Amino acid sequence: MSGKKAFLEGRIKVPYKWYAGETGSRFLSALRDGCELWGTRCPGCGRVYVPAAKNCWECFRPADEWVQVSDTGTVESFTIARRPDEMFGLAPPVVYGLIRLGGAGGSLLHIIGGVNPDDVRVGMQVKAVYAEKRSGRILDIKYFAPLGE
Amino acid sequence: MKMEEVAVVGAGQTVFGFDRKETFEELVFEAATAALSDAGGSIGDIDNIVTVSNDFWDGRTISSMSVMSAAGSWNKDISTVEGDGMFGAVYGMMRTLSGSFDATLVVAHVKGSEGRMNLITNGMFDPIYQRPLGIDATISAALQARCYMERTGAGEEDFARVSVKNHGNGLRNPHAHLGMEITIDDVMRSRKISDPLKLYDCSPVSDGAAAIVLSNRRGLKRFRQKPAWIRGAAYCSDSYTLGYRDLADPRALRAAAQKAYRMAGIANPLKELDAAEVYDAYSYMELMWYEGLGLAAEGKGAELLRSGATETGGELPVNPSGGTLSAHPVLVAGLVRLIEAVLQVRGDAGRRQVPGAKRALAHGINGPCGQCHAVMIVEA
Amino acid sequence: MGRRAAIVGFGQTKGSSSRRDVTGVELINEAVRAALADAGLGIGDIDAVVIGNMDHFEGVNYVDMWSVEGSGGVMKPVFKVTTGGTTGTSVAISAYYHVASGMFDRVLAIGWEKNSESDTTGAIITAYDPFWERPNMAGAIGGLAVDASRYMHDYGATERDGARVTVRERLHALNNPFAHLQQEWMRGKDAVFLVDALVASKENKVLAYPLRMSDMCPRTDAAAALIFAAEGTAEKIAPIPAWVLAVANRHNFVYYGDLDWSRNETLEAAAKKVFATAGIREPLKEVDVCELYLPYSYAGLAWMESIGFCGPGQGPQLLWDGVTDMDGELPVNPSGGVMSSNPIGATGIIRVGEAAIQIMRKAGTRQVGKDVNVAMATGFGGCYWADVMLLGRKKPV
Numbered sequence: 001m002s003g004k005k006a007f008l009e010g011r012i013k014v015p016y017k018w019y020a021g022e023t024g025s026r027f028l029s030a031l032r033d034g035c036e037l038w039g040t041r042c043p044g045c046g047r048v049y050v051p052a053a054k055n056c057w058e059c060f061r062p063a064d065e066w067v068q069v070s071d072t073g074t075v076e077s078f079t080i081a082r083r084p085d086e087m088f089g090l091a092p093p094v095v096y097g098l099i100r101l102g103g104a105g106g107s108l109l110h111i112i113g114g115v116n117p118d119d120v121r122v123g124m125q126v127k128a129v130y131a132e133k134r135s136g137r138i139l140d141i142k143y144f145a146p147l148g149e
Numbered sequence: 150m151k152m153e154e155v156a157v158v159g160a161g162q163t164v165f166g167f168d169r170k171e172t173f174e175e176l177v178f179e180a181a182t183a184a185l186s187d188a189g190g191s192i193g194d195i196d197n198i199v200t201v202s203n204d205f206w207d208g209r210t211i212s213s214m215s216v217m218s219a220a221g222s223w224n225k226d227i228s229t230v231e232g233d234g235m236f237g238a239v240y241g242m243m244r245t246l247s248g249s250f251d252a253t254l255v256v257a258h259v260k261g262s263e264g265r266m267n268l269i270t271n272g273m274f275d276p277i278y279q280r281p282l283g284i285d286a287t288i289s290a291a292l293q294a295r296c297y298m299e300r301t302g303a304g305e306e307d308f309a310r311v312s313v314k315n316h317g318n319g320l321r322n323p324h325a326h327l328g329m330e331i332t333i334d335d336v337m338r339s340r341k342i343s344d345p346l347k348l349y350d351c352s353p354v355s356d357g358a359a360a361i362v363l364s365n366r367r368g369l370k371r372f373r374q375k376p377a378w379i380r381g382a383a384y385c386s387d388s389y390t391l392g393y394r395d396l397a398d399p400r401a402l403r404a405a406a407q408k409a410y411r412m413a414g415i416a417n418p419l420k421e422l423d424a425a426e427v428y429d430a431y432s433y434m435e436l437m438w439y440e441g442l443g444l445a446a447e448g449k450g451a452e453l454l455r456s457g458a459t460e461t462g463g464e465l466p467v468n469p470s471g472g473t474l475s476a477h478p479v480l481v482a483g484l485v486r487l488i489e490a491v492l493q494v495r496g497d498a499g500r501r502q503v504p505g506a507k508r509a510l511a512h513g514i515n516g517p518c519g520q521c522h523a524v525m526i527v528e529a
Numbered sequence: 530m531g532r533r534a535a536i537v538g539f540g541q542t543k544g545s546s547s548r549r550d551v552t553g554v555e556l557i558n559e560a561v562r563a564a565l566a567d568a569g570l571g572i573g574d575i576d577a578v579v580i581g582n583m584d585h586f587e588g589v590n591y592v593d594m595w596s597v598e599g600s601g602g603v604m605k606p607v608f609k610v611t612t613g614g615t616t617g618t619s620v621a622i623s624a625y626y627h628v629a630s631g632m633f634d635r636v637l638a639i640g641w642e643k644n645s646e647s648d649t650t651g652a653i654i655t656a657y658d659p660f661w662e663r664p665n666m667a668g669a670i671g672g673l674a675v676d677a678s679r680y681m682h683d684y685g686a687t688e689r690d691g692a693r694v695t696v697r698e699r700l701h702a703l704n705n706p707f708a709h710l711q712q713e714w715m716r717g718k719d720a721v722f723l724v725d726a727l728v729a730s731k732e733n734k735v736l737a738y739p740l741r742m743s744d745m746c747p748r749t750d751a752a753a754a755l756i757f758a759a760e761g762t763a764e765k766i767a768p769i770p771a772w773v774l775a776v777a778n779r780h781n782f783v784y785y786g787d788l789d790w791s792r793n794e795t796l797e798a799a800a801k802k803v804f805a806t807a808g809i810r811e812p813l814k815e816v817d818v819c820e821l822y823l824p825y826s827y828a829g830l831a832w833m834e835s836i837g838f839c840g841p842g843q844g845p846q847l848l849w850d851g852v853t854d855m856d857g858e859l860p861v862n863p864s865g866g867v868m869s870s871n872p873i874g875a876t877g878i879i880r881v882g883e884a885a886i887q888i889m890r891k892a893g894t895r896q897v898g899k900d901v902n903v904a905m906a907t908g909f910g911g912c913y914w915a916d917v918m919l920l921g922r923k924k925p926v
Contacts, residue, residue, distance in 0.1 A: 010659060028277075079344055137281060382632075515593070
């Protein structure tokens, strides 16, 4: 018998439908309908979660006070991904950032656009640019772009 | 807790590489057989088994199913941990300590070459808010690397120095996938993947399997190998949401390490440990883990590396095996860290042996950007 | 035997075909809160967390990491155990070893599934070997149908016998506020009448002979959590802790083609082992209540024999005699069982939890009338794999 390596090509193709839940739906609806970013505040530690979280995981209690946060924020970290997986249909390079929005207790992961990737810096101010057609998804924010000059 | 009661009495690993032609079953059988033979025992000496597998990496549901026979589980109690192999070792340890079993076989496998790493690791992230952005393990690691640079002032050359050290060490390890003699310049000039990470800052995707035999005192008489006693073992998870976890602060590792040190009676790990095997999936991680493990003060990881303390021949050689940078079989890699630590304290590490090593540390991680850490201390 | 351990708290969400109002993490949080409330503990009292589900049912990789913000695992030891259908029982068994090892005093065990988020059968098909069995097996139903016809052939059992199991599970489920399927039309009706109705119904379609819709379990969204505690701690938390007497499992098979369809070998072997450990010689007499992972009706016949509650071929007689009904000698599945709720990763946790609350006398409207000193829970999954846990009112010696 020859030592040829037989292989079988396949993919696991299972359709998924992830529910955002009531809390997440409220966050996504406000984004879709009014280009507004809302978070929830923990009554214990006062931390504001964006996207809105139903529970504060540090205090382990419901975070049920809704607060609007700014759609402008500071880049806390970023990376220039030279070749993200082609499945996402993104034109490389793609700049990813952790963006601390005004009023939020942590950073939001998103894409930074409208800028030469080499000019992105930690500490840079960026503002959300919204998609024209919005459908209640995180990509209703097209990307965050540097704030003015 | 009486930690003296469990020992690693056998260890086996395959050669790690890309596109190994064996199936996972065959790799598992190879590793399990090697561990049993290293222990001087046979499958009949094993009371129960823990396998480690992951449905995404294996490309099938209930992926543990495919390795049941290869792990020798017929008519034995068995369970499966999904995550890094170090967590399989932790569960194996629990079962051996429980008094229900005297000897446990733990085996982990992966064929990274059969799947698409970016998509599989994209699956770790929040499906609603993060996955649609196209993020994966390397992109998130790059964000973490930059957070660490911002906090500590460490630079890309410091990361490159880790890569040079570990790939160099890998040359002396016959199981390594990617031992290389390279310079800082080579790393700095290697292809940009996700800034600040370049190709040689990233571990390779490797195939392979590893196994250990654990025994309590009662089980020892079944085996002939010199026991490597587990003196401390602890694990801890940080929070999940990227952006809300302080990526530059390995607080979960600090918590796990401190607990393991207390169990092992270690006050100054840099002095009291003889070798450490840490999970350096990306070069910068090793520096962060130095700090989390208390080997370096906060923000001083790069300084420790530059001092030469963690080089072969230094005060505490870290990753004498070449680490995960030299072979990264996901899910298996943490178990390999433990095996390498065991070989060191037994004096069986061949050309990568740290002379006279008596006490060594092994470290594994789970989740994006090292969310969860496991630490074990072994002693001859 | 290592350090003794007991169950001191149990919480579950109501089974539902689709919990769109919450994410998986939020669903997990509901179950954890319920378990903590049941035990009168706070998350700070928990020393470690172990969790399980099946990856491809929600398509989330590293669920133990993704869920910490709902499970309460932040800055705690957490890992994941997963073994297919047996996941829930394997997680419970793992929590037992967490405690028995002496490493932790209070351990949270969590199982969950949101089957509404994917195509369950599509995912299950990928459990089969991609070369040899995936192209020709059709999810879970095919294997179970083979199992049922073999039993009918061997012992002359009929479709009415299968339907009688369904009727028991459905009637019991009506007492359980957490059960997913609540078939109100059955309430108060005679078992024979209901069996006749199921067998004669045209709407009750055959899926794979002899299995009809009514023979199968549903797809459910739910989460469940258990709290295990060590001897010395357990007695302080719960007035009546449910002590773990013995655990065992057998996951022998890889290929369906290797199974001996005339018996459930793994359940037989695992049951034998727990009975030996706990010193039980006459299971039917000594076990007081069972929560068995019966994913489809015919399992309620053959698997009773595998456990040793009766001899080969005697399953139907036991059933028709009412032995396994609520007021029988050995009530089986007072909760309504898997046929009434099947959130796969949580299903085994629910079996163990439901067995525990019978001992703890917290089962409310589904509490069996007799005294419960020994309760048994099982898990089924993988390639005919079995997990068994035996719980007792008395601390084991």
